[in-house]
Amino acid sequence: xxxxxxxxxxxxxxxxxxxxxxxxxxxxxxxxxxxxxxxxxxxxxxxxxxxxxxxxxxxxxxxxxxxxxxxxxxxxxxxxxxxxxxxxxxxxxxxxxxxxxxxxxxxxxxxxxxxxxxxxxxxxxxxxxxxxxxxxxxxxxxxxxxxxxxxxxxxxxxxxxxxxxxxxxxxxxxxxxxxxxxxxxxxxxxxxxxxxxxxxxxxxxxxxxxxxxxxxxxxxxxxxxxxxxxxxxxxxxxxxxxxxxxxxxxxxxxxxxxxxxxxxxxxxxxxxxxxxxxxxxxxxxxxxxxxxxxxxxxxxxxxxxxxxxxxxxxxxxxxxxxxxxxxxxxxxxxxxxxxxxxxxxxxxxxx
Numbered sequence: 001x002x003x004x005x006x007x008x009x010x011x012x013x014x015x016x017x018x019x020x021x022x023x024x025x026x027x028x029x030x031x032x033x034x035x036x037x038x039x040x041x042x043x044x045x046x047x048x049x050x051x052x053x054x055x056x057x058x059x060x061x062x063x064x065x066x067x068x069x070x071x072x073x074x075x076x077x078x079x080x081x082x083x084x085x086x087x088x089x090x091x092x093x094x095x096x097x098x099x100x101x102x103x104x105x106x107x108x109x110x111x112x113x114x115x116x117x118x119x120x121x122x123x124x125x126x127x128x129x130x131x132x133x134x135x136x137x138x139x140x141x142x143x144x145x146x147x148x149x150x151x152x153x154x155x156x157x158x159x160x161x162x163x164x165x166x167x168x169x170x171x172x173x174x175x176x177x178x179x180x181x182x183x184x185x186x187x188x189x190x191x192x193x194x195x196x197x198x199x200x201x202x203x204x205x206x207x208x209x210x211x212x213x214x215x216x217x218x219x220x221x222x223x224x225x226x227x228x229x230x231x232x233x234x235x236x237x238x239x240x241x242x243x244x245x246x247x248x249x250x251x252x253x254x255x256x257x258x259x260x261x262x263x264x265x266x267x268x269x270x271x272x273x274x275x276x277x278x279x280x281x282x283x284x285x286x287x288x289x290x291x292x293x294x295x296x297x298x299x300x301x302x303x304x305x306x307x308x309x310x311x312x313x314x315x316x317x318x319x320x321x322x323x324x325x326x327x328x329x330x331x332x333x334x335x336x337x338x339x340x341x342x343x344x345x346x347x348x349x350x351x
Contacts, residue, residue, distance in 0.1 A: 001350070002150040004208035005092035005160075005197040007319040010084045011052040011306060012076070012168065012191035018048050020057060025186045028061045028175050042180070043187035047279040047300070051190035051307040053170045060173055066234035069171045073109030077166040077193075078118050084195035085123060085164055092197040092205060096124040100159035101152055105134040105141040105311050107228070107340075108168045108235070115166065138226065139275055140339025141165060141311035142194070147214025147347050149198045157200035166193040167310035172235040181239040188278055190307030194315035208322060209333065212348040215258040219250055222342035243277075244284035246342055252288045255334070258346050262332075270327035270351065272296060275314040275337035276303035298325065311337075327351045 022043040026036045054076050055063070063069050081104070089096060102125065104116035111118070114133035119125065137144050145163040152161055169189030174182050199205040225243055229236040259265060266289060274285055276299040286296055298320045302313060309316060314337045327333060333349040 001201055001210040001212060002153045003199050003205055003210050005094070005199050005205045006088045006208065007194065007196050007315060007322060008084050008088035008091060009194040009312065009316040009319050010080050010087070010192060012054045012080065014053045014056050015050060016053060016057060017050050018043060018187065021051060021053075022187065024057045024060060025183070028173070029178060029183065029186065031178070039183055042184050045279070046184065046188045047303050048188060048307045049304045052192060054168045054191045055170070060170070061175070063171070063173070066232065069234055070109050073168050073171050074111045074115065076168055077106065077109060077111070077115045078122065080193040081115055081164050081166045081195075082119055082122050084193045085119065085162055088162070088195040088197045092207070094160060094197060097126055098160045099125055099129055099162050100156065101130045101132065101149070101161040102164065103132040103134065103145055103149060103161065104164045104166070105137065105145050106166050107135060107138045107141065107310060108172055110135065116164065136340065137311065138339035139277060139308070139310050139313065140337045140341070140343055140345045142275065142314040143335055143337040143345035143347050144216065145311070146196060146198070146211065146335065147216070147345060149196070150211040150214060153198060153200040157202040159200050160203060161198050163196040163198070164193070165312040165315060167191065167312050169308070169310055172237065174233055174236050176233070177236060181237050184239060185237040188308050190309055192306060192309040192312050192316065194312040194319070196315060209349045209351045212262065212332070212350050214348070215254070215346040217254045217344040217346070219246065219342045222246060225342040227340035243342070244280045247281060247284040247338065248288045251285065251344060254344060255289060255336070255346065258348070262348060264332055266290070268332055269334050270331040271321055271325065271333040273314060273318050273321050273333060273335040273349070274299045276300065276308060276317065277338065278303070278308060281338070
């Protein structure tokens with residue numbers, strides 16, 4: 001089995017209270033003289049107290065077009081991504097030269113050469129390191145990336161693989177869009193990164209849990225539930241109001257089937273490492289899976305403290321689980337996230 005050797009999360013440099021961000025959005029996105037009360041209600045309801053942002057607040061109004069925002073994404077993603085990978089490798093007791101595969105995921109910017117390519121020289125990775133940039137999985141990519149690392153390491157048990165997620169959600173701000181989805185997104189999403197170092201079964205490494213298996217689940221006919229609408233101004237968020245109901249209708253049966261394939265039931269899971277998509281999504285998760293009280297406390301805390309970091313969020317929750325609430329050794333855990341498609345990604349862990 002694949003062993004997780006280290007998980008490290010980093011956050012963008014500028015931290016603001018939610019009220020400060022809401023004030024900026026009101027000035028930047030709403031017409032002069034518009035009633036701000038609905039915006040403030042939306043931002044209060046998402047359960048976020050503060051977030052980290054790539055730029056100082058006063059820079060967002062003048063950020064410019066999609067090209068300018070994306071240039072900022074590339075520069076910051078390389079900086080934050082480099083910090084995350086370097087720290088994760090140090091924690092694992094490994095060097096950049098040990099890395100055989102670097103997978104990079106983001107849904108908030110694009111680059112060619114990709115961010116992972118730009119990190120090879122900066123971090124001192126080998127010139128023959130295998131790279132896999134991934135775009136489009138959205139919030140599900142942290143879980144999906146961990147599962148794909150496991151798939152790779154099953155065939156290469158002596159290798160070391162790194163998953164890097166960088167999501168700079170605030171750079172996708174649509175200043176002329178007063179649609180509810182955009183206004184909710186401006187209150188929900190923050191900026192951060194996370195890196196996971198994983199090692200194959202024959203690579204001696206101490207510490208973290210093992211990955212037992214992964215399961216991908218796509219729900220046909222739900223393509224319009226979540227994603228991006230691409231326009232001249234960049235990424236316009238698509239967030240359907242029916243996402244919590246999709247969770248209620250589908251997730252429990254898929255989780256039960258996945259666990260049953262490994263001789264397990266929900267009651268056997270000692271830690272639920274769940275992507276903090278938003279308060280309504282977390283409520284739907286807890287309800288549909290009949291989770292015990294407190295099972296999602298770390299997810300809810302992450303949402304309140306830093307907002308939804310898209311694909312990086314579930315990895316931050318994994319880091320916090322390992323640091324603060326590590327379950328008994330040998331017991332099973334489940335890491336899960338949902339994203340555009342609409343899809344779910346499940347990863348079975350053993351602590």
